[in-house]
Amino acid sequence: MKKVTKTAALVLAMAMVISTLTACGDDSGATTDAAVTDEAAANDTADTADADEAADTDAAQGTVTKTEGVMTFGTNAEFPPFEFVAGTGVIDQYDGIDMAIAKQIAEENGMTAAIENMEFDSLLIALQNGQIDAVIAGMTVTEERKEAVDFSTPYYTATQVMIVKEDSDIAAAADMADKKICVIQGYTGEVCVNDMGYPYEAFKKGTEAVMELVNGKCDVVVIDSATAQKYVNDNEGLKIVEDAAAFEAEEYAIAVRKGNTELLDMINTAIDAKLADGTISELGVKYTEEITAE
Ligand code: ARG
Numbered sequence: 001m002k003k004v005t006k007t008a009a010l011v012l013a014m015a016m017v018i019s020t021l022t023a024c025g026d027d028s029g030a031t032t033d034a035a036v037t038d039e040a041a042a043n044d045t046a047d048t049a050d051a052d053e054a055a056d057t058d059a060a061q062g063t064v065t066k067t068e069g070v071m072t073f074g075t076n077a078e079f080p081p082f083e084f085v086a087g088t089g090v091i092d093q094y095d096g097i098d099m100a101i102a103k104q105i106a107e108e109n110g111m112t113a114a115i116e117n118m119e120f121d122s123l124l125i126a127l128q129n130g131q132i133d134a135v136i137a138g139m140t141v142t143e144e145r146k147e148a149v150d151f152s153t154p155y156y157t158a159t160q161v162m163i164v165k166e167d168s169d170i171a172a173a174a175d176m177a178d179k180k181i182c183v184i185q186g187y188t189g190e191v192c193v194n195d196m197g198y199p200y201e202a203f204k205k206g207t208e209a210v211m212e213l214v215n216g217k218c219d220v221v222v223i224d225s226a227t228a229q230k231y232v233n234d235n236e237g238l239k240i241v242e243d244a245a246a247f248e249a250e251e252y253a254i255a256v257r258k259g260n261t262e263l264l265d266m267i268n269t270a271i272d273a274k275l276a277d278g279t280i281s282e283l284g285v286k287y288t289e290e291i292t293a294e
Contacts, residue, residue: 075135081226153268
């Protein structure tokens with residue numbers, strides 16, 4: 001009897017693990033990521049000659065980046081507290097945790113950091129095309145993305161959460177079933193909701209989705225936790241609902257072109273040191289406090 005119960009419990013536990021994984025993240029249900037990979041792959045083939053040429057030139061100049069002495073990071077500066085446009089930022093007008101990390105990584109390697117701001121969906125393609133050297137964009141490591149690019153050591157753990165109106169009756173992910181759901185195009189939040197099988201509307205920016213919610217045109221926005229906190233602080237009458245069983249933990253990392261191990265090593269050495277000496281958690285506190293204080 002006891003044995004049966006134990007086995008049953010184990011089976012149940014395993015089923016839960018599997019369903020969590022299926023609900024969000026890494027499997028084939030990841031339509032958006034798959035599209036990115038396919039498109040990127042097509043692009044890659046088209047640009048192989050260019051990329052090879054660029055690589056040869058880089059090798060000849062003894063540099064691991066497209067411009068000697070400059071690390072060019074791609075981002076999508078619509079994701080506070082990680083990257084946002086400010087009056088004065090740490091790199092040009094760009095500020096946030098990721099921007100501070102990027103600047104330090106470049107400078108510790110005797111280079112300067114440059115930012116190319118673009119749509120989130122375009123980042124991995126731009127990386128593969130050689131338009132940028134790395135992506136730093138609060139980007140979650142997923143199996144789909146790993147097929148297209150190489151990731152650094154993860155530097156931040158996050159999860160998807162639901163932003164709802166304060167009086168909403170949504171208390172768990174399953175409660176979204178008959179609600180109007182808003183997501184951001186290409187974010188892992190879209191992958192999660194898609195995997196759950198719920199219909200949704202996708203927006204280009206977090207702020208656009210949150211405006212829909214504020215204006216009563218949708219019932220819930222699914223987005224990363226720290227960014228959700230920023231939107232809740234900025235807008236009256238919203239709250240965050242978590243569901244750890246439905247949304248698995250995600251890890252943010254920096255992406256480089258597949259095989260650019262020299263750059264990846266530079267990035268990893270810097271990240272490892274910043275994780276060990278508390279620099280990254282201090283940046284997390286700093287930019288989160290700035291958000292709360294606003
Ligand atoms: N972590 C999520 C993802 O990887 C969202 C990242 C959005 N980042 C941004 N800079 N807009 O899909």
